[in-house]
Amino acid sequence: MQIAPNGEALNQKAVVLLSGGLDSAVCLWKAKEAGWILYTITYNFHLRHSKEIQAAEKLAEKANAVEHRTVDLPFLKEIKDSEIDSSHPLHKILDKVSSAYIPMRNTAFYAIASSWAESLGAKYVVGGHIASDHASFPDSTPEYFQLFNRLLKTGSWTGRVQPIRVVTPLSGLTKADVVREAVRLKVPLELTWSCYERGEKACGRCPACVSRLKAFQSAGVKDPVEYEYSAPSTKL
């Protein structure tokens, strides 16, 4: 799958959202393959720790990004920690959704990335959301990004002449597809970090590790990242 439409001029600037994990690393290498001039941005909020931030920095450097920014968003932690009264009809819903869900998180992320993109004269903002994200995160679906792109066109000055567009090149892929893309693109997988824990090695037990290990297994690829623990079924 090509990220850029056929005949698209090379040397367009793109801002790539980089978490330090597998999906966004593959996005970065897809943008590199498209011949775009790369700028990368990482958000530092409550689920992030230094391993992820460092992984993002290393990936940006390895991909020859022109500039890498780490933006602190501590208030997303504070907001997430707020509590809806348990008698409130919304409580039941928010209680059921993924613990990684933060209301309107992606709107804040893509607004900031697009703000930078507009100042740079960049044409694209690139984010890695895969098919399985859609069920847990309503702000990761193709429908959501279609609306966000309309907002970018309507809500900015440059939208009048050359709208910035958010592209999500992994949106039809499974995690195993992403692993296969990573291999094809020669993404330095050893630099990525997906684990939620803070250990020296990836824990191998948290939901992020389990999903990653399963994807590598399903793609028939060995994960170069070291794990404290990997279940017999996920070993190659």
Place this chain on the structure above:
Amino acid sequence: MQIAPNGEALNQKAVVLLSGGLDSAVCLWKAKEAGWILYTITYNFHLRHSKEIQAAEKLAEKANAVEHRTVDLPFLKEIKDSEIDSSHPLHKILDKVSSAYIPMRNTAFYAIASSWAESLGAKYVVGGHIASDHASFPDSTPEYFQLFNRLLKTGSWTGRVQPIRVVTPLSGLTKADVVREAVRLKVPLELTWSCYERGEKACGRCPACVSRLKAFQSAGVKDPVEYEYSAPSTKL
């Protein structure tokens, strides 16, 4: 003009964006008049200084807001300071627009306010954008907020059952209308701060002071804020 549709239940929670200036103060008192439970949020970015932040705090306290947050967004300054190469076709456009324009600023502001609103179980997010803002800020128009509200419905879990809605009760008003509303609602105008400068008194010469003084003059109301300078034509 009533902020809430007829028959709307009282005691809904609302998050009000508060800059410390005249427009957002009037918004806050309109939300108070509607009987909503008030939460207020102020963004600290490069155009803001302590006078405005303090004005917002005082207004929130005076309006009996349940909670007031000041959220630091220093990166909006960094982003604004980035430069598009002067040969870029976008340069001409961005060069012409208001110096107060920051790309996608309101999308970041309303995403964060809506994130808090969702965590609180609030139904409304309230912002003060008046008719004359629309020409300078494409992210302040009714069309923009209509799209943003669709994004809120599509991009959040609570959107499925009880969408949060951004309301902009001043969007049809001139600044003089806002002054008249302020008088009707008994807004403590002496606590508001509009001046861009950092003096003890408002400067009376910056674009914010000039526009405010004209509005008070046009509404036939004396501005209780003290000015270093007020042009003869704007004195009452």
